[in-house]
Amino acid sequence: xxxxxxxxxxxVLRRLIDxxxxxxxxVLPLDxxxxxxxxxxxLDLVTxxxxxxxxxxxxxxxxxxxxxxxxxxxxxxxxxxxAASELSGVRAIxxxxxxxxxxxxxxxxxxxxxxxxxxxxxAMAGRAGAADHRAAVVGRRIExxxxxxxxxxVLPRQQRAEGLLDRVKAHLxx
Numbered sequence: 001x002x003x004x005x006x007x008x009x010x011x012v013l014r015r016l017i018d019x020x021x022x023x024x025x026x027v028l029p030l031d032x033x034x035x036x037x038x039x040x041x042x043l044d045l046v047t048x049x050x051x052x053x054x055x056x057x058x059x060x061x062x063x064x065x066x067x068x069x070x071x072x073x074x075x076x077x078x079x080x081x082x083a084a085s086e087l088s089g090v091r092a093i094x095x096x097x098x099x100x101x102x103x104x105x106x107x108x109x110x111x112x113x114x115x116x117x118x119x120x121x122x123a124m125a126g127r128a129g130a131a132d133h134r135a136a137v138v139g140r141r142i143e144x145x146x147x148x149x150x151x152x153x154v155l156p157r158q159q160r161a162e163g164l165l166d167r168v169k170a171h172l173x174x
Contacts, residue, residue, distance in 0.1 A: 012038045020089025026096035042102045049090050057083040061124050073125040080146035088152035
């Protein structure tokens with residue numbers, strides 16, 4: 001994939017994320033211009049969306065831990081909620097695909113990714129090491145706690161007033 005293809009893919013994915021955030025219905029917005037030409041199939045698209053999620057999640061957890069390092073588990077929960085609010089459309093799509101994957105391959109890929117995420121949550125909360133066999137169970141409980149009070153409240157990017165620094169930060173975390 002050349003630079004032009006990579007930039008086109010990034011632009012299409014950014015537009016798709018904006019549309020998903022606007023809709024927040026958990027449905028892949030395949031009608032966004034360029035999606036069908038840029039992504040091979042739904043698995044390719046869901047995989048690309050999923051790559052955005054752990055990047056944003058890790059960043060928001062790091063921020064929350066920096067604000068409250070003495071209480072890592074509540075900070076991890078807060079970081080999860082921030083990331084989910086900022087990528088509410090992506091989170092809705094990932095949740096819908098986890099609940100009803102289009103293919104067995106998608107189901108397996110999303111289950112493996114979800115287990116890695118749970119291990120990350122447990123490790124960042126200081127509750128288990130990433131290689132600990134209990135980490136996924138602990139991380140799942142942490143995610144459940146985060147979801148218990150999750151309400152997507154952050155407006156999609158195109159509706160928020162942003163300064164240059166905010167736009168640069170958003171672009172770097174995509």
